[in-house]
Amino acid sequence: MLHDSQPTELKKKIYTQSLPEHVAIIMDGNGRWAQERRKPRVWGHKKGVESVRAVVKTAGEVGIKYLTLYAFSEENWGRPQSEVSGIMTLLDTFVVRERKELYENNVRLKTIGRIEKLPAKTRKLVQETTEYLKDNDGLTLTIALSYGGRTEISAACRMIAEKVKNHEINVDQIDSELFGQHLSTGSIPDPDLLIRTSGEQRISNFLLWQIAYSELWFSTVYWPDFRREHFLDAIQSYKNRKRRFGLVESVQAPI
Ligand code: IPE
Ligand code: IPE
Ligand code: MG
Secondary structure (H helix, E strand, O other): OOOOOOOHHHHHHHHHOOOOOEEEEEOOOHHHHHHHOOOOHHHHHHHHHHHHHHHHHHHHHHOOOEEEEEEEEOHHHHOOHHHHHHHHHHHHHHHHHOHHHHHHOOOEEEEEOOHHHOOHHHHHHHHHHHHHOOOOOOOEEEEEEEEOHHHHHHHHHHHHHHHHHOOOOOHHHOOHHHHHHOOOOOOOOOOOEEEEOOOOOOOOOOOOOOOOOOEEEEOOOOHHHOOHHHHHHHHHHHHOOOOOOOOOOOOOOOO
């Protein structure tokens, strides 16, 4: 039994936990997948798009409400120009080719990150697809593009500081809820489950604030090989976990 003074919301989370509401994925290992096959790295990114398609479809089918994919980090701009433009071209193709199927699957699209840094053409195509899918109410697919968690947190600080300066809010109103509302994830709940593929076990500047209590799942599979069954394995593992959020699950009466 949970102690009576523990908030009902948390009790509900612990007892009713089954499917994660929000899954976030660090899609990693495209380059190594290609290099092992003696192909250029961009070939791995191209194959990775098939995994995106499979995972988005599966997530929608099993009833996940939010899926957030780390597609391109702020740091990734430092990669060779040919790789960066290869990724941007794949993104252009993805948002155009998948538009119809995403629509049919009732997927809504959102982006986080500094999309103003993307090439104009890519930005335009992404925005068109976002607009096209805006009335859907099934899975919310968020793609992190030119995203960095620290930049996002500093931007939220600046926004809040401005509001204080303009007397829109008082300093003592700043709490984690208000702070979270100023992040680009806005009203989206925090990820319940964070998956990283390729065997790396690090966060790489992804959703730093939002993953405070996420369950973590590291897979050794490279992203281009990560498909429905791997995704479902991660979901199954999540379902078997007990989330405590710092609370105690049972309070034993003293003997
Ligand atoms: C992840 O795969 C995709 C992006 C970062 C864009 P990588 O390109 O990082 O693949 P590895 O980690 O080098 O194998
Ligand atoms: C993280 O992968 C970024 C994305 C998956 C988009 P990286 O391959 O860029 O991260 P590091 O360099 O291994 O930390
Ligand atoms: Mg990598």
